[in-house]
Amino acid sequence: MPGQFNFKELFNSNTVRGRANCAKATWASVGLIYVLVKMHRYNAELRESAKYCKGCQRKMCT
Known part of the structure; x- marks a missing residue:
């Protein structure tokens, strides 16, 4: 489905962009x-x- 949040693509540790997203998060x-x-x-x-x-800095009665 287009437009769906794909966690694996956004935070992929094999790509520079994925590592940057991990650092930002x-x-x-x-x-x-x-x-x-x-x-x-x-x-x-x-x-x-x-x-x-x-x-007077005294404790107030509550």
Whole structure:
């Protein structure tokens, strides 16, 4: 079927193009994991900072 995603052709390790696609996919996944970790840490810091009063830095009652 034309237009169908053919995994074997796109990521063929015997061709230069296939190796390049593997490298691109690897770097894209590393970048995605990096962004997700950064977002998770940033959200954790926001949640933690919301527990304290901005003026006196005492723990707020919830």
